[in-house]
Amino acid sequence: MDNFTPWSALAGGALLGASAVILLLFAGKIAGISGIFSGxxxxxKKDFLWRLLFIGGMVLSFFIFSPNASSxxxxxxxxxxxxxxxxxxIGTRLGNGCTSGHGIIGIARLSRRSVLATCIFVSSAIVVVLFR
Structure with a gap:
């Protein structure tokens, strides 16, 4: 928690939510990162370009918003x-999706499977942090 920055976390969450809404509204696609990447x-041919641009934008945002990207x-x-x-x-394949697909999109769609998956993700993260 030494470098906790609530403003960058808020901005990142807002960008994730905005990208999910834009992708759904304009392309009719669900913004599950593991599904986009596996595609x-x-x-x-018809799906490749938007997937490449979406993942490329995520990588580019790392360099734009991370002050220590090069190090x-x-x-x-x-x-x-x-x-x-x-x-x-491997975990996203086992869980049929990742935190973005289940946590952002699935919960917004009131999917029981996504709510359960997100609870498992968060619980696992809490346990792992305890052993850090």
Whole structure:
């Protein structure tokens, strides 16, 4: 909690919510990041461009809004980030979606499965933080 910045967290949440609403209104697509990314791995012509732009915008926002982006990418722990990302990917497949799909979109649609999945995500995060 040394570097807790409520304003950047609020801005990030607002950007996630806005992107989810814009994607749903203009493309009729649900903004579940794991689903969008997995669609890039098995590309179809009509879906590829919007998926690439959405993920590209997320990556670009990291460089725009993170003051330490370059030091993060050159740190020795980059391999650890890659391993963690792969493990998260496996978890999203097991959970049929990620926190953005279940927590933002699924709960807004009043999906029982999404509410349960989000409760499990949050509970797991609380337990993991206790062992930090």
């Amino acid at each position: 890039l791995l098995r590309p179809r 993060t990418l050159t740190s020795p722990s980059i391999a650890l980030y890659i391993i963690a990302g792969l493990l998260v990917g």
